[in-house]
Amino acid sequence: MSLVEDPPAGAPDIVDADEVRRARARRIERIGKWLLPVAVLVVMIFLWDRIVVWNAIPHYILPGPGAVFETLIEDRAMLFSALLVTLQITMLALAAAVLGGVGLAILFNQSRWFEMSFYPYAVILQVTPVVAIAPLIMIYVDNRIAALVLCAWLVAFFPILANTTLGLHSADHNLRDLFRIYGATRWQRLRYLQIPSALPYFLAGLRIAGGLSLIGAVVAEFVAGTGGMGSGLAFRILEAGYRLNIARMFAALLLVAGTGVIIFAGLSFLSHMLLRKWHESALKRDR
Amino acid sequence: MPQTTTQQPDSRAWILRMEGVDKTFGGTVHALSGMSLQVNQGDFISLLGPSGCGKSTALRxxxxxxxxxxxxxxxxxxxxxxxxxxxxxxxxxxxxxTVAQNVWMPLRLRGKSYHAVRDDVLEALRLVGLEKFQTAYPRELSGGMKMRVSIARSMVTHPRLILMDEPFAALDEITRFRLNNDLLALKQKIGCTVIFVTHSVFESVFLSDRIVVMAARPGRVIRELAVDEPYPRDESFRTSPEYAAHCREASAALHAAMDQAA
Known part of the structure; x- marks a missing residue:
């Protein structure tokens, strides 16, 4: 916040060499942040295409980028319905992870007994690889979607639980004392002090969980294998692999990666919007 | 609850009494030993002493x-x-x-909606000269302004007693002097009662009408000095011979306290 008034109109701006250098560095960084990754992408695609053409690699081993793109267009109906299935599982798992993670974190925070009893099992669930648990879940849970969501949830909920728990414990000590002095109830302390304190931690966990729930969904689909009805992208990748339709494998992979990027970007944006007014992580430094 | 309520008639309106208060931590650390203090309506009492003398323990x-x-x-x-x-x-x-929401907090914890206490919140902010900043966030304020918000929050409930634990210790001297002046002006205006912890002799003399000098290990009261100079006090008090005399006296008492501790 600058309380200094702008220089009167018409007066020449006072700019020294430092200012000019800094302005140029800022401009280069702003453009470079977008331009460089795009340039890398273009070069990679070009090299990929040339390698395929020059070495006359058959399409059932490595299709060129053009073939992948064509497949993406041709098979769009099938691929996008598969994408919707995967997306549905991912979103359900993420929603369940938020509910479960935050709910458990609040329970842990409110009851030390509860935390001591159940925290070790939350850790055990987290450290056991989902690929190892998934086949069992497939056996015991009849509903296919529910089974997949459960697998993805197992992967995704822990970062939210761990981060939110940390956040709820990290409220400023003087503020805690102040709340005590002013006779705050447990509920008031939770609502007005601990939950706002935990918000940045929760959002960091949410960003990790967003990516993990997609990974969880894809891994679970792989384990579930053949399905026919309601098959997601992972199933399409497996199926295309059996048929040596490598181009479709790449196309499906592209969709999975794109989905991951969009989830991450969306959650980062959400985090920025919620924190931009007050949290250090979302503030631009003036100089 | 250690705080019992008794109705004792007293010629002076007292607010709080500490009688022979001891506090030990873990059975071995003697943070405070036999502290007695009577706080009367309108007092401005400074607890002055080196670190470890139990000033903050007394406040807590x-x-x-x-x-x-x-x-x-x-x-x-x-x-x-x-x-x-x-x-x-x-x-x-x-x-x-925001600043206003922060000041509202003590009232909110008592179930008051912002709408119902808006005038009190704005009045408290006006007293510390920050009514224009009610929608600002703390990060937009300077250190001194944040402290003013904190002071406004402490006054918004019209408390009988305000405890201040070295509130200006982290500020630069210029800001500190300004806030000292403003705090006294506030005291004149609303007649609050304050216990003020500090390790600055000058601050304690300028602000208070009683200085309680404390020593460390174990934390205890060494002397109680009266600064019987009339309020309002302003900048000219800082250069008066009386001020210098009181500072000398408080300084000597503080040194005695530190010698006893050493």
Missing amino acids: LIADLLHPTRGRITWSGDHDVGDLGVVFQEPTLMPWA
């Missing part, structure tokens, strides 16, 4: 954040949570809340 005992190992702390009349305002060494504001 009064605030009921700690309980005395021995001795009693008594409030006159009925005592409830609104009786106390607190200012810590750090501004201790909620970074996610």
Whole structure:
């Protein structure tokens, strides 16, 4: 916040060499942040295409980028319905992870007994690889979607639980004392002090969980294998692999990666919007 | 609850009494030993002493954040949570809340909607000269301004007693002098009662009418000095011979306290 008034109109701006250098560095960084990754992408695609053409690699081993793109267009109906299935599982798992993670974190925070009893099992669930648990879940849970969501949830909920728990414990000590002095109830302390304190931690966990729930969904689909009805992208990748339709494998992979990027970007944006007014992580430094 | 309520008639309207209060931690660390203090209506009392002399422990005992190992702390009349305002060494504001929301907090915890107490919040902000900043977030304010918000928050409930734990220790001297002046002006205006912890002789002399000098290991009261100079005090008091004399006296007492501790 600058309380200094702008220089009167018409007066020449006072700019020294430092200012000019800094302005140029800022401009280069702003453009470079977008331009460089795009340039890398273009070069990679070009090299990929040339390698395929020059070495006359058959399409059932490595299709060129053009073939992948064509497949993406041709098979769009099938691929996008598969994408919707995967997306549905991912979103359900993420929603369940938020509910479960935050709910458990609040329970842990409110009851030390509860935390001591159940925290070790939350850790055990987290450290056991989902690929190892998934086949069992497939056996015991009849509903296919529910089974997949459960697998993805197992992967995704822990970062939210761990981060939110940390956040709820990290409220400023003087503020805690102040709340005590002013006779705050447990509920008031939770609502007005601990939950706002935990918000940045929760959002960091949410960003990790967003990516993990997609990974969880894809891994679970792989384990579930053949399905026919309601098959997601992972199933399409497996199926295309059996048929040596490598181009479709790449196309499906592209969709999975794109989905991951969009989830991450969306959650980062959400985090920025919620924190931009007050949290250090979302503030631009003036100089 | 160590704080019992008793109705004792007294010629001077007292607010709080500490009688022979001891506080030990873990059975071995003697943080405070046999402290007695009577706080009367309108007092500005400074607790002056080196670090480790139990000043902050005394405040935490009064605030009921700690309980005395021995001795009693008594409030006159009925005592409830609104009786106390607190200012810590750090501004201790909620970074996610605006200035007005921060000042509203003590009232909100008592179930008051913002709408119902809006005038009180704005009045408290006006008293510290920040009414224009009610929608600002703490990060937009300077250190001194944050402290003013903290002071406004401590006064918004019209408490009988305000505890201040080295509130200006982290500020630069110019800001500190300004806030000292403003605090005295505030005291004149609303007639609050304050216990002010500090390790600055000058600050304690300028602000208070009683200075309680404390020594460390174990934390205890060494002397009580009266600064019987009339309020309002302003900048000219800082250069008066009386001020210098009181500073000398307080300094000597503080040195005696430190010698005893060493």
